[in-house]
Amino acid sequence: MLGAKTIARAKINLFLQVGERRDDGYHEIKSVMQALELSDELYFRRTDANTGKIQVRCNDPCVPAGEDNIVCKAIEAFEKHTGAMGSSGIDVLINKRIPIGAGLGGGSADAAAALLAMNQIFELEMPLDTLMSVGARVGSDVPFCLKGGTALATGRGEEIRPLDPLPPFQVVLAAMAQEISTAEVYRRFDSMAKEGKVPAASEMESELEALLAGIEKHEFENIYPNLRNSLESATIASAQVEEFKSIAMDSGAVAAMMTGSGSTVFVLVADMEQAAEVAWELGKTAPITIITSFADKGAEVS
Numbered sequence: 001m002l003g004a005k006t007i008a009r010a011k012i013n014l015f016l017q018v019g020e021r022r023d024d025g026y027h028e029i030k031s032v033m034q035a036l037e038l039s040d041e042l043y044f045r046r047t048d049a050n051t052g053k054i055q056v057r058c059n060d061p062c063v064p065a066g067e068d069n070i071v072c073k074a075i076e077a078f079e080k081h082t083g084a085m086g087s088s089g090i091d092v093l094i095n096k097r098i099p100i101g102a103g104l105g106g107g108s109a110d111a112a113a114a115l116l117a118m119n120q121i122f123e124l125e126m127p128l129d130t131l132m133s134v135g136a137r138v139g140s141d142v143p144f145c146l147k148g149g150t151a152l153a154t155g156r157g158e159e160i161r162p163l164d165p166l167p168p169f170q171v172v173l174a175a176m177a178q179e180i181s182t183a184e185v186y187r188r189f190d191s192m193a194k195e196g197k198v199p200a201a202s203e204m205e206s207e208l209e210a211l212l213a214g215i216e217k218h219e220f221e222n223i224y225p226n227l228r229n230s231l232e233s234a235t236i237a238s239a240q241v242e243e244f245k246s247i248a249m250d251s252g253a254v255a256a257m258m259t260g261s262g263s264t265v266f267v268l269v270a271d272m273e274q275a276a277e278v279a280w281e282l283g284k285t286a287p288i289t290i291i292t293s294f295a296d297k298g299a300e301v302s
Helices: 070-082 106-121 128-136 142-147 182-194 201-216 238-250 272-282
Strands: 003-021 027-047 054-058 089-095 150-154 159-162 170-175 255-258 265-269 288-293
Touching: 003 106, 003 142, 003 182, 003 201, 027 106, 027 142, 027 201, 027 288, 054 070, 070 089, 070 106, 070 128, 089 106, 106 128, 106 142, 128 142, 142 150, 142 159, 170 238, 170 272, 238 255, 238 265, 238 272, 265 272, 272 288
Parallel strands: 054 089
Antiparallel strands: 003 027, 027 089, 027 150, 150 159, 170 265, 170 288, 255 265
């Protein structure tokens, strides 16, 4: 095939417990992840100019082009695994709608979409599990962004166990305008952990058990009290995060919490009318507000 169009869906962390730093530099995590309908669109075109080059363009000038882009790294990982490209090149156009550096997994979602596109363009019919394995070499969130839906992620985030789907909540996202460094947040977390200033592991374990039990038994009222993110205390935007959460809850939200390493706050509401009300109030303070909903799938070829 000569081309493909893919949808790259964002994610949120309904629960995120960060453990100790591993020898490989990653942290052990336990996270309940949820895909969103908010997505980027990516367009891929195979070139036969015998260049072997990967060219990436994006409508957002803040997104790097070339080898610094995670899409390029995903294509390179695919080629290393399959050798399918040969002398062919790939041109990529990204229509970016997921805020960058916001804890929404936009880069990982784009990488997941790239693996799906390459699989289709070169007609390899590789199973999803194989693509997830390749994706894990590119980024910890890439396997989930391929799988989507609702899942428990463990290890450094690459081990995915699907969970029962949640009701189709409406979601309001409140994001800062500037990109937040994930590495810096984790450095702050490590420092605070040494001083005992992060949530206790035993407490978070019990909350995770209650959350998973609520999902399994479809007792969704047990979800809201057990949403946690151990990185909230380490974000450099803690004041803004707390402000967004306070505004959301005062506006009638059922839950509000930071996702990933931040600084986006996701807000769960019951219906679109409530979503519009919460978004209106948040929009008075938050530079970026987006209304979306849960998705039961990850990246896909459209």
